[in-house]
Amino acid sequence: MIRKTRLFTPGPTPLLPAAQFAMAAADIHHRTPEFRALYTRVLAQLKEFVGTKNDVIILSSSGSGAMEASVSNLTSPGDRVLVLSAGKFGERWSGLCKAFGCEVDLVSKPYGQTFDLDEVKAALKPETRCVFLQANETSTGARHDVEAISKLLKDQKSEALLIVDGITGLGTSTLDMDAWGVDVLIGGSQKAVMIPPGLSYLAVSDRAWDRMEATHNPRYYFDLRKERKNAKNGESAYTPAVALIAALGAALDWIAAQADGNLVEGRKKLVDNAETIAAMTRAAVEAMGFKLFTNSPGAAATAVLAPEGVDSGLIVKELKSRFAAIITNGQGEMKGQIFRIAHLGFFDYMDTIALIGALEQVVVKSLPQLGAKFGDGLIAAQKVYAERTAAK
């Protein structure tokens, strides 16, 4: 049988054709009026996509680079910071903060869980300078309640900056950074914006820009104030990934075009799309007898527990070898225990129902202990899709 390779991974995600074409055509120099016009436009579009009045900075790096920029620009050695960690990317915040000499207080939950507000409240100290968390913990599929955390900080009259890794949260959930008082919100190119890896972006609040005047951790390539200054002239401080910026512009145009040119509405549609296909997927895997890994599932990706005694790698491997469908295993300590199916970005009904069909083939043939038969997952997904789209 022909097998077309298809990504169902939570980054990189499937590429948008319009972005691929823009990338292929991006034969321009980065110190020209042509690039400055492009960059200025993309930065303005990104603000709308993020949904903020704050300045947005683009870095030619992966999302982890923007995470580092948040730490190196907003902390000084010896600063007390609070990290909320419930997965591999929570651990990355700890690692970064320690690398830059911060004193890290940790609210740590097991992989798959989300945070208890009382525990966060108890860990927050008057001297806490920054709070770091994920909007969506990609390694577990869990959505964290950023709104509640930000409210807690306000209620506590905390002066801590709230820094949110929205790398897989942006475009898959509502993140109203201005209304909630989030200080830094971070995104990545290979996620909901449907282009290849290589760019990160972050929206930065006035409070955070002010903080940078006094902090003194070392930073050079990731110096946000330098980038902000250059961005006002339509340029990046260092040679930017020009083709990816052209691709990002095309992708944001496409998202806007999904709602008659309104990028804010287009972003909402993207979130809605992810929510619907995540709901289809959750219903299907549960109907096949699997258990969801998290009780706080986000729409970026669905993490599913392998049955007792089965290495989740078997499912990943069979989907790849039999159907060329690429899903991901667990990361870190969850490797072998869970598998993850992505919904963020350029996925539609057809992709989703096909992946569920393929998973059903794997289940019926290789996981008889689940007792699933053909149709169990597919019918559940069909009903969810019909219900969610009936009203529209």
Add this chain to the structure above:
Amino acid sequence: MIRKTRLFTPGPTPLLPAAQFAMAAADIHHRTPEFRALYTRVLAQLKEFVGTKNDVIILSSSGSGAMEASVSNLTSPGDRVLVLSAGKFGERWSGLCKAFGCEVDLVSKPYGQTFDLDEVKAALKPETRCVFLQANETSTGARHDVEAISKLLKDQKSEALLIVDGITGLGTSTLDMDAWGVDVLIGGSQKAVMIPPGLSYLAVSDRAWDRMEATHNPRYYFDLRKERKNAKNGESAYTPAVALIAALGAALDWIAAQADGNLVEGRKKLVDNAETIAAMTRAAVEAMGFKLFTNSPGAAATAVLAPEGVDSGLIVKELKSRFAAIITNGQGEMKGQIFRIAHLGFFDYMDTIALIGALEQVVVKSLPQLGAKFGDGLIAAQKVYAERTAAK
């Protein structure tokens, strides 16, 4: 919801990425050693793909151009020819033969049916110079028995040339032109070879080349002897569609790569692929309560009757508007009565199960008279796929 446009049409069919890249890179002149090397290689590959020792000619035209070339090169005005017609493309043979002044004997069957050998035998006359038919009648989804017709001609010791439109038959069925004694076998680029429209190709027997010495219908652009002579030097008589030839080479490379570089085996795999997804589709539509249009279904496309009183255009329209899945309506007199789903070329399990899921959504919502519920079509397709791939 995001909707990715997907072709499920029996030509153009979905493009192979490797062919798209080759097409984009094809910035070469057609009177250069570089092109001659490409053209010579592609012509040799095409012989293997067609499965013949005969010379193969490429024309920069659609398949209808190669059909015309068969008529204009192999007949003279006043020649008696036999056309076997059971659909729109059968009618095209009649139209072409009449345009070139032939006396047309016709075995005509209603759309959807195939031919009765006794009727063909009765229509065949000692003076019949050519017999024209389709291997697969794209307008109805019916497969005709080319082997039986060729055997009949041999048994009758007919001197008629057998000219077969294999435009959607090649790559979806076994067509052993050399063993069966087919004189001309015609293919098109936008079909099983997974590239855009614009090229046709035809394999021509020695008997047919000999016939051309004596025929005297007018031909110039489609002069096959001139093309054959130029092809021996690696060139086309007129400016060829260079990018499509590069794409065709890449596609044939890819087909060979499906079977460790063996193009003959790769072509068999392509046929097998189409057979499997056609079988999935037939099982699914019948399980949903539809009726197949033909009792001789080919693997190029499945033609399905709309329920009594329903315009098939409704199904075509809903699949497009709700899922961006493009199938085709009936052609000619079948418009509004049938819809057609393609299987030829670059389709896999994922495409097929997704289309069946989408069709099920349309059926459950808009065709309650069929009495189908979610899962009916999908389960039938899942079982067919599991059974057909279990042994492999």
